[in-house]
Amino acid sequence: MFFERLDQGYQKGTIDPKLEIELNKKMSKAMAEIRKEIKSGQCFYCGKSVDSFCNSHNIPRFCLRNIGSDGEVVGPNAILGLPKMGVSMGKENLGINESGTFSLICRECDSVLFQDYENPSNYELDKKPSQKMLAQIALKNYLKFIYKRKLEIALLEHSVKQLPNNDPVYALTREEFATKLKVSKLDLGTYTSDYERAKKAVEFGKGPGYYMFYYRKLDYVTPIAIQAPITVSIDLEGNIVNDVFNLRPGFHPYDLHLCVLPLESETAIILFVENEDVRYRKFRKQFGKLDEESKLGLINYLIFLYTEDYFMAKEIHNKIDLQILNETVNRMPVIWNTSPIKDTKMLGVKFNLSNWPSIPNLLSEEYKLR
Ligand SMILES: [Zn+2]
Numbered sequence: 001m002f003f004e005r006l007d008q009g010y011q012k013g014t015i016d017p018k019l020e021i022e023l024n025k026k027m028s029k030a031m032a033e034i035r036k037e038i039k040s041g042q043c044f045y046c047g048k049s050v051d052s053f054c055n056s057h058n059i060p061r062f063c064l065r066n067i068g069s070d071g072e073v074v075g076p077n078a079i080l081g082l083p084k085m086g087v088s089m090g091k092e093n094l095g096i097n098e099s100g101t102f103s104l105i106c107r108e109c110d111s112v113l114f115q116d117y118e119n120p121s122n123y124e125l126d127k128k129p130s131q132k133m134l135a136q137i138a139l140k141n142y143l144k145f146i147y148k149r150k151l152e153i154a155l156l157e158h159s160v161k162q163l164p165n166n167d168p169v170y171a172l173t174r175e176e177f178a179t180k181l182k183v184s185k186l187d188l189g190t191y192t193s194d195y196e197r198a199k200k201a202v203e204f205g206k207g208p209g210y211y212m213f214y215y216r217k218l219d220y221v222t223p224i225a226i227q228a229p230i231t232v233s234i235d236l237e238g239n240i241v242n243d244v245f246n247l248r249p250g251f252h253p254y255d256l257h258l259c260v261l262p263l264e265s266e267t268a269i270i271l272f273v274e275n276e277d278v279r280y281r282k283f284r285k286q287f288g289k290l291d292e293e294s295k296l297g298l299i300n301y302l303i304f305l306y307t308e309d310y311f312m313a314k315e316i317h318n319k320i321d322l323q324i325l326n327e328t329v330n331r332m333p334v335i336w337n338t339s340p341i342k343d344t345k346m347l348g349v350k351f352n353l354s355n356w357p358s359i360p361n362l363l364s365e366e367y368k369l370r
Helices: 017-037 061-067 107-113 131-162 174-204 281-289 292-306 322-329 344-350 353-358
Strands: 072-074 093-095 210-218 224-230 256-262 267-274 310-312
Touching: 017 131, 061 224, 061 256, 061 310, 107 131, 131 174, 131 210, 131 224, 131 256, 131 267, 210 281, 210 292, 224 292, 256 292, 267 292, 292 322, 292 353
Parallel strands: none
Antiparallel strands: 072 093, 072 310, 210 267, 224 256, 224 310, 256 267
16 A cells, blocks of 8 residues: 555665664554544544544455465565555455455445445356446545545645654655645545546546446456556557656546456456546557457556556466566655656656566466456
């Protein structure tokens, strides 16, 4: 969780073990305090006061169960190897109950808002995800990301308060914290307006709606589950899709929603964008020209290049050494520099999609769970 911001400078094996222990201690303490502070309040969706929020799952629980064993799945930190930092995402193996969860809405809302897309029977036979299901996915994606940013902002504010100037334990200067805070708040604003649009679509079927440009059901179960919005920077021909280094107020990145949902004996893969969005037009065309196996390969690459919201089956260890993915996952966006990178050339190198065949394709039949 929020590793994409806080892991800066902490690469696997580069951190002094003593420092790591200290860092874990400080972070765990801070997280415990923050969690207590934000444990109760008003449901972000309906506004009702609650004593404790629902432990909502971003990736539906039934999908995680379909790849879990002994009630556990493998998290991204099995690849990243970052310090635990007192967050569940710091673990290599996570209980399904703590995998990709957020606490922002009440139980009632959680039980009704997502029920269409969380119903396995809606993926049976020739059924295709409905507009409503897509809106529910978008809504949940943004709730999760709003929660992440809120937690991150609380933690940054907490850390700034605690931090004597240039505390080496955090290896971050006050200035860096301030920049991170600014970026997190900008992000929160963006996610909130995306959430509002999804909310209207869920409630009233209003707004531009969503365009599902890819839906495929595999007749096997993949060892990986994911549900996340990603902000694609560069398309397959090197054109800019979203200039993520552009922090100008008013700039609004557009997301591609990516889902790999393992079912009992199949897997549903869904890619969609907002209907009115023209930024993905070229990307969609390029994607459409790929053969079926390459499409899966590219989706697989997008997962590791852009997200940290995936979970894998433990059996994956028998098939590949996860470290092979380390280089790809370490290309996460770095946008909180005090002088934001404007160099589009660098953006092109970092997010070059032509490397997709270089990593194992966990969506291919070769790696199927069953
Ligand atoms: Zn509610």
